[in-house]
Amino acid sequence: MAGRTLYDKLWDDHVVRAEADGTALIYIDRHLVHEVTSPQAFEGLRLAGRRPWRPGAALAVPDHNVPTTARAQGIADPVSRVQVEALDANCAAFGITEFDMCDPRQGIVHVVGPEQGLTLPGMTVVCGDSHTSTHGAVGALAFGIGTSEVEHVLATQCLVLKKSRNFRVRIEGACAPGVTAKDLALALIGAIGTAGATGHTVEFAGAAVRALSVEGRMTLCNMAIEAGARAGLVAVDERTVEYLRGRPLAPAGALWERAVQAWGELHSDADAVFDREVALDAATLAPQVTWGTSPEMVVPVDGCVPDPAAEADPVRREDMRRALRYMALEPGMPIIEIRPDKVFIGSCTNSRIEDLRAAAAVVRGRRVAAGIRQALVVPGSGLVKRQAEAEGLDRVFVAAGFEWREPGCSMCLGMNPDRLAPGERCASTSNRNFEGRQGPGGRTHLVSPAMAAAAAVHGRFVDVRELG
């Protein structure tokens, strides 16, 4: 018998019941809940007279709508306020633990889960949010679900699923200084497209992935959904174990030892067979910058905006033309001549302590350029914020002219007041450059934290490898 992939093992460990056609009832170990995709699910439970199967398996935290300025005054937008209050009320009514808006542990759900040790290797983790793939970085099978499935998990602790195919992305070689997990993710999406991994679970492997910190692996897995994969995975290793040791909700003592021993199995067997494999060489990659309205519309920072006329496929050609019109860019323009109006450092992709350190290292001793209207740093959680402040990073940012904010999703999608005005251009560490994503008419360029920081202080995109 051929060996099993990591995904095969995680799947097999969670099958409650399998049907002949391959459909399976899969047990869900952890359920993360936020305010946007849960109210209708709780309402569904109420209408059907159902109770949560296992309320202790869920953790709720409001993140999408929360203001990133002073929290004490509450939420000014009445519609946002109702949604956050609905989460508070539903959690109270159904016995679900919530880190509310004023809890020091509150933050973006995908930052909070691993930070608390709520997300552990070998688990199935779901959330009504596509970036749940983030948690795969610790060797958990984690994927986003819709509201009907949120209700299904609340009511049954299970989901009815069909297995995805196995896809391995091998990234060998070493990243040049200044080339980060975000650049690996964007380069991969540029290579395989935003539907390149649809129907697959992606396992990231290879020397460049092993060399990433667990936080870097989270950035990589976070973006798996932008390549179409519902779940991204990285095998468990020493770094995973060290990252989780001592986290508030991780096991302790003898149970910890037993868990660590079991986690030793959480890698693909040497003879495991993948349905698809792609290889990238990290050593050849430059920092990446998106130029269009889909994450696959990406080029190296030392490149130029591409010319749609060179695209053979007519549907793609028209999409490129539309994207260039929306982004107000001309074919052939060097990326380093693009001048952002705003800079956003944050989101579930890049708001962890290492991201803030990398950005601060670029900013230290410099000033935000005159052409930049606003530069925001939004830590991923209250604990990340506290850690950054203990290291003095907040003072580095504020001295340079950045705004230092409270944690939340913020300008990644602008459900709270942080958004772009029509026509504004943003260097953003978030995950989606869709039309209007950061505000109606806003123009997003996706980059790493160091690249966003460099754009802030230079007033245009620059190659961080040249900053020294």
Added chain:
Amino acid sequence: MEPFQTLTGLVAPLDRANVDTDAIIPKQFLKSIRRTGFGPYLFDAWRYLDHGEPGMDCAGRPRNPDFVLNQPRYRGASILLARDNFGCGSSREHAVWALTDYGFRVVIAPTFADIFYNNAFKNGLLALTLPAQTVDRLFRETQAQEGYRLTVDLRAQTAATPGGEAIAFEIDAFRRRRLLEGLDEIGLTLQHAGAIRDYERRRRAQAPWLFPDAPER
């Protein structure tokens, strides 16, 4: 859930790839805590020339005459024809709710994003995949012939053109049955409550650190 069996409907062609859920229903509308009322805001940024906000009365808003759903010939369409990777991006089920609330019961595309595809079937929206060449042809025929309608028969797994040609489509048997019968999935899963408890017992013995909360059932 409303069952889906057969439907004869007007086809509207949305000729762009990678239509994301942010485009289908922009984020400001996700603040609603209801499942209904999203139809008027479907494709809001493409459909209207002004900026939409929740609760706005859309009757008097300036419409973008170039957007396909604003063309009189596609008024009342219930089948949306789309390109590759339809529904990519966020997991928001609001995208499906907006499509169904508008009146769509079928979306045809060569490929769909996974989460959107799942969400569609939970809400009686048939996400139908056809080969890219067939979709291409349907685009040409829809654009050439005003009033172009398809008859989608889920039981027979065919989409019949006005010319009477029945295009066969593939669909997972389990999804098909759920949609045909409009089944309550949670109710179906709860029929296996015993198996779920057995699994929990087995798993707790094997990996107790996964159950710091749960008392023995």
